Amino acid sequence: xxxxxxxxxxxxxxxxxxxxxxxxxxxxxxxxxxxxxxxxxxxxxxxxxxxxxxxxxxxxxxxxxxxxxxxxxxxxxxxxxxxxxxxxxxxxxxxxxxxxxxxxxxxxxxxxxxxxxxxxxxxxxxxxxxxxxxxxxxxxxxxxxxxxxxxxxxxxxxxxxxxxxxxxxxxxxxxxxxxxxxxxxxxxxxxxxxxxxxxxxxxxxxxxxxxxxxxxxxxxxxxxxxxxxxxxxxxxxxxxxxxxxxxxxxxxxxxxxxxxxxxxxxxxxxxxxxxxxxxxxxxxxxxxxxxxxxxxxxxxxxxxxxxxxxxxxxxxxxxxxxxxxxxxxxxxxxxxxxxxxxxxxxxxxxxxxxxxxxxxxxxxxxxxxxxxxxxxxxxxxxxxxxxxxxxxxxxxxxxxxxxxxxxxxxxxxxxxxxxxxxxxxxxxxxxxxxxxxxxxxxxxxxxxxxxxxxxxxxxxxxxxxxxxxxxxxxxxxxxxxxxxxxxxxxxxxxxxxxxxxxxxxxxxxxxxxxxxxxxxxxxxxxxxxxxxxxxxxxxxxxxxxxxxxxxxxxxxxxxxxxxxxxxxxxxxxxxxxxxxxxxxxxxxxxxxxxxxxxxxxxxxxxxxxxxxxxxxxxxxxxxxxxxxxxxxxxxxxxxxxxxxxxxxxxxxxxxxxxxxxxxxxxxxxxxxxxxxxxxxxxxxxxxxxxxxxxxxxxxxxxxxxxxxxxxxxxxxxxxxxxxxxxxxxxxxxxxxxxxxxxxxxxxxxxxxxxxxxxxxxxxxxxxxxxxxxxxxxxxxxxxxxxxxxxxxxxxxxxxxxxxxxxxxxxxxxxxxxxxxxxxxxxxxxxxxxxxxxxxxx
Amino acid sequence: xxxxxxxxxxxxxxxxxxxxxxxxxxxxxxxxxxxxxxxxxxxxxxxxxxxxxxxxxxxxxxxxxxxxxxxxxxxxxxxxxxxxxxxxxxxxxxxxxxxxxxxxxxxxxxxxxxxxxxxxxxxxxxxxxxxxxxxxxxxxxxxxxxxxxxxxxxxxx
Numbered sequence: 001x002x003x004x005x006x007x008x009x010x011x012x013x014x015x016x017x018x019x020x021x022x023x024x025x026x027x028x029x030x031x032x033x034x035x036x037x038x039x040x041x042x043x044x045x046x047x048x049x050x051x052x053x054x055x056x057x058x059x060x061x062x063x064x065x066x067x068x069x070x071x072x073x074x075x076x077x078x079x080x081x082x083x084x085x086x087x088x089x090x091x092x093x094x095x096x097x098x099x100x101x102x103x104x105x106x107x108x109x110x111x112x113x114x115x116x117x118x119x120x121x122x123x124x125x126x127x128x129x130x131x132x133x134x135x136x137x138x139x140x141x142x143x144x145x146x147x148x149x150x151x152x153x154x155x156x157x158x159x160x161x162x163x164x165x166x167x168x169x170x171x172x173x174x175x176x177x178x179x180x181x182x183x184x185x186x187x188x189x190x191x192x193x194x195x196x197x198x199x200x201x202x203x204x205x206x207x208x209x210x211x212x213x214x215x216x217x218x219x220x221x222x223x224x225x226x227x228x229x230x231x232x233x234x235x236x237x238x239x240x241x242x243x244x245x246x247x248x249x250x251x252x253x254x255x256x257x258x259x260x261x262x263x264x265x266x267x268x269x270x271x272x273x274x275x276x277x278x279x280x281x282x283x284x285x286x287x288x289x290x291x292x293x294x295x296x297x298x299x300x301x302x303x304x305x306x307x308x309x310x311x312x313x314x315x316x317x318x319x320x321x322x323x324x325x326x327x328x329x330x331x332x333x334x335x336x337x338x339x340x341x342x343x344x345x346x347x348x349x350x351x352x353x354x355x356x357x358x359x360x361x362x363x364x365x366x367x368x369x370x371x372x373x374x375x376x377x378x379x380x381x382x383x384x385x386x387x388x389x390x391x392x393x394x395x396x397x398x399x400x401x402x403x404x405x406x407x408x409x410x411x412x413x414x415x416x417x418x419x420x421x422x423x424x425x426x427x428x429x430x431x432x433x434x435x436x437x438x439x440x441x442x443x444x445x446x447x448x449x450x451x452x453x454x455x456x457x458x459x460x461x462x463x464x465x466x467x468x469x470x471x472x473x474x475x476x477x478x479x480x481x482x483x484x485x486x487x488x489x490x491x492x493x494x495x496x497x498x499x500x501x502x503x504x505x506x507x508x509x510x511x512x513x514x515x516x517x518x519x520x521x522x523x524x525x526x527x528x529x530x531x532x533x534x535x536x537x538x539x540x541x542x543x544x545x546x547x548x549x550x551x552x553x554x555x556x557x558x559x560x561x562x563x564x565x566x567x568x569x570x571x572x573x574x575x576x577x578x579x580x581x582x583x584x585x586x587x588x589x590x591x592x593x594x595x596x597x598x599x600x601x602x603x604x605x606x607x608x609x610x611x612x613x614x615x616x617x618x619x620x621x622x623x624x625x626x627x628x629x630x631x632x633x634x635x636x637x638x639x640x641x642x643x644x645x646x647x648x649x650x651x652x653x654x655x656x657x658x659x660x661x662x663x664x665x666x667x668x669x670x671x672x673x674x675x676x677x678x679x680x681x682x683x684x685x686x687x688x689x690x691x692x693x694x695x696x697x698x699x700x701x702x703x704x705x706x707x708x709x710x711x712x713x714x715x716x717x718x719x720x721x722x723x724x725x726x727x728x729x730x731x732x733x734x735x736x737x738x739x740x741x742x743x744x745x746x747x748x749x750x751x752x753x754x755x756x757x758x759x760x761x762x763x764x765x766x767x768x769x770x771x772x773x774x775x776x777x778x779x780x781x782x783x784x785x786x787x788x789x790x791x792x793x794x795x796x797x798x799x800x801x802x803x804x805x806x807x808x809x810x811x812x813x814x815x816x817x818x819x820x821x822x823x824x825x826x827x828x829x830x831x832x833x834x835x836x837x838x839x840x841x
Numbered sequence: 842x843x844x845x846x847x848x849x850x851x852x853x854x855x856x857x858x859x860x861x862x863x864x865x866x867x868x869x870x871x872x873x874x875x876x877x878x879x880x881x882x883x884x885x886x887x888x889x890x891x892x893x894x895x896x897x898x899x900x901x902x903x904x905x906x907x908x909x910x911x912x913x914x915x916x917x918x919x920x921x922x923x924x925x926x927x928x929x930x931x932x933x934x935x936x937x938x939x940x941x942x943x944x945x946x947x948x949x950x951x952x953x954x955x956x957x958x959x960x961x962x963x964x965x966x967x968x969x970x971x972x973x974x975x976x977x978x979x980x981x982x983x984x985x986x987x988x989x990x991x992x993x994x995x996x997x998x
Contacts, residue, residue: 003950003953004950004953005953005954005956006953032957033957035957036956036957036960039956039957039960040956043859043861043862044859045859045872045875045876073961073984074957074961077960077961077964080964106983113968117969141983144973144974145968148968148971148973149968151844151971152968152969152971178973178974178975182971185844185971188843189844213930214845214927214972214975217845217924217927218843218844218845221843222843225843254926255924255927255929255930258924258925258926259924259926259927262924289894290894290895291894291895291897292894292895292896292897292906292925292926292929293926295897295925296897296924296925296926326890327889327896327897327898329897329898329899
């Protein structure tokens with residue numbers, strides 16, 4: 001039976017019982033019991049009305065009359081629980097203040113805690129004197145009570161607490177373990193904005209004696225903060241206080257060892273040498289019998305593996321045995337770590353171990369593993385077959401929507417980024433939709449098939465899968481399948497006859513949308529079933545994204561409200577680094593930021609339509625300084641025989657509207673270039689960016705270079721910002737922009753290789769060139785390396801762009817593809833010649 | 842703020858119902874939010890064996906260390922970047938202190954019969970999220986003053 005002394009307890013009855021608090025002769029045991037019942041009620045979620053709470057509070061205050069310590073303790077807890085309001089607090093203030101100065105340590109300590117909990121600023125100034133005394137009280141419980149209360153009060157009354165610095169400082173020297181801990185915490189909070197003071201505190205304590213593991217952990221955290229803030233990365237010798245952290249790895253308390261190890265792994269720009277002792281210690285924890293230690297270690301190593309996978313590989317064996325850990329969080333962390341640190345040869349073995357593991361864990365863990373597998377596949381693209389098979393297998397097993405979506409997103413990303421995986425990936429997705437319970441996923445996959453399928457070597461093999469959806473699924477999926485079929489028909493002329501036959505069958509579908517779509521496609525794809533090309537504008541009309549989506553509205557739609565001019569989309573900022581790669585859900589018609597997208601944009605402009613394939617586009621280069629009236633940056637598009645400058649302009653003046661905006665380019669210092677076309681901007685209103693294009697012809701296949709000076713020319717009309725209306729007449733004006741250059745690096749694509757050595761060895765020795773250069777005095781080795789990398793415009797490989805501190809030499813590996821599809825590999829050896837001169841080979 | 846912080850301490854029975862709980866964070870503002878958290882946590886940890894060694898899990902992006910004894914489930918919750926071993930030490934201190942006060946009979950019945958002791962122990966371990974004490978003897982000592990008289994003082998720890 002479920003015994004409980006509180007069985008049948010009821011709030012009303014207990015509140016009645018509380019009347020005993022008013023008795024002249026108090027029975028301490030009885031009163032304690034009633035308080036316990038009240039606390040139990042509150043704990044179980046019972047609430048007191050304002051009236052009830054007030055009554056209980058007043059009753060409880062009567063209990064100060066008893067001298068029973070046990071009862072007084074319960075009274076303290078009860079008052080804190082009731083959180084009396086300001087006017088109620090007054091009743092107990094004097095009793096509590098009396099306790100605060102009592103001979104009984106327990107009373108002093110707890111009265112302080114209660115008072116500080118319920119106090120306001122005025123009361124606080126009254127008792128401040130006692131609190132300061134309490135902080136240096138010889139009884140540690142009292143001191144701790146005051147210090148901890150100070151920490152809380154710092155949030156609401158900082159000016160008052162800061163006055164206690166001297167006493168707190170003294171308490172930091174206390175021999176009582178926890179008093180030092182509390183004093184240290186409070187002192188640091190008081191001083192935390194004073195970098196020098198924190199520095200001093202850390203310096204003295206790292207040399208002094210710290211009396212508890214808790215205080216030591218705090219000290220480690222403050223030391224990390226000091227290290228972080230002592231900016232100098234180019235300092236000779238070791239990091240300040242590193243020795244202290246490393247020494248803590250030998251502390252007798254495990255929590256300190258762990259705190260130090262973790263702190264080391266989190267140091268800014270930590271080197272492998274610095275990491276080693278920390279990782280050694282964490283590795284030992286991996287085989288501890290205590291799950292908490294194993295978990296803490298594997299979680300930390302998992303984070304390290306993200307940036308320094310090589311440093312963690314020594315732990316791989318221990319990690320592998322954690323895959324079968326009873327604690328599933330530990331097992332999942334171990335697996336994802338192995339996926340980050342594993343090398344190509346261990347992938348197959350790892351996948352075998354993971355397969356057994358997956359059925360054992362919850363969806364949320366599975367998603368983590370899926371993400372790690374995707375990263376692994378991107379790292380070792382040659383392994384795409386086995387990894388893709390794995391993903392496809394788990395896709396077909398039991399799982400929730402988020403989990404399946406994560407797998408599908410991963411497959412999509414792999415298809416996009418690994419060309420060799422495309423065909424098998426698409427087939428896996430086709431097989432999945434044969435049996436997919438989630439309409440959202442089916443339609444998204446069908447849409448994706450429509451984009452990628454037509455580009456493959458044999459698109460016809462996907463038709464069967466797509467058409468089956470039209471038979472077997474719900475209306476939403478059927479409609480999606482119809483669109484996909486049509487897309488295949490539009491993009492692949494040879495498939496038109498077959499697609500037409502299938503689309504005609506869809507004319508008899510039950511659902512309006514399905515029939516309407518089929519009708520639309522049949523009528524617009526052209527050729528009536530014959531093998532003819534579908535016009536580009538038709539494709540754009542059918543499958544392009546809408547510039548302005550149709551919003552639901554109550555007014556009837558008026559065709560005249562649609563602007564007739566083709567407006568290019570305002571381009572968004574470059575994608576933030578480190579952003580998670582998006583899968584299916586990624587908005588398709590976003591701002592162009594890939595070669596394909598830019599190519600599409602440029603070829604949609606008739607004047608540039610026949611420039612051919614876009615080789616490269618540069619990052620935007622600012623042509624104006626910050627905070628100017630007109631902000632302009634330029635993207636250089638490189639084709640085989642042309643370059644196109646895309647000037648992205650923003651008008652930052654609300655009172656102006658610019659019209660007929662062009663860029664006048666002076667190419668007198670770029671002899672090999674001849675201007676052939678320009679596309680001005682009709683209108684540039686405030687805060688609505690637009691693009692101007694100017695195209696130059698250049699000798700085909702030649703990496704011509706030159707300088708171009710630019711002038712913005714426009715008609716400016718004044719605008720009344722309150723109405724947004726512009727005057728009818730404008731004035732012609734010009735605005736000088738900065739020069740832009742086309743340089744050799746513009747003809748180089750940054751394409752990395754995963755195994756530089758292999759790539760180097762497979763290249764013919766006849767094509768190797770060696771040369772030596774003196775770079776002269778440079779700021780530092782790292783600066784010289786960076787400058788050369790930027791000049792060449794190539795992709796650094798295997799992390800060799802990072803120059804360790806204090807190196808006197810460095811090897812940097814670069815790879816890229818030069819215009820004309822020429823693969824280039826560069827091996828740079830840098831050395832410091834004398835104090836500042838850099839030599840390079 | 843780099844000070845270690847405790848978000849809650851929970852003692853639940855073998856069906857996940859509350860014996861004694863204390864929250865120190867606004868992360869669960871309503872009672873139903875608290876109950877939902879307790880339910881979720883209890884469900885996740887039910888099947889694990891946290892009797893010999895304390896176990897650990899992540900719940901709603903928080904670290905939770907837990908320990909089971911008889912029909913009681915003890916939990917302590919901290920933020921996601923808290924030092925796990927530190928939290929475990931706090932839980933162990935509370936656990937051992939309760940064991941000392943209850944003379945090593947730690948089960949639901951004893952706990953409910955001595956709920957005042959439980960509340961006091963929790964009160965002496967964490968103050969509004971700040972760790973007050975982790976040594977079981979010290980905690981038990983602070984709670985055990987029932988038998989002393991009013992003029993007694995606590996000896997130096």
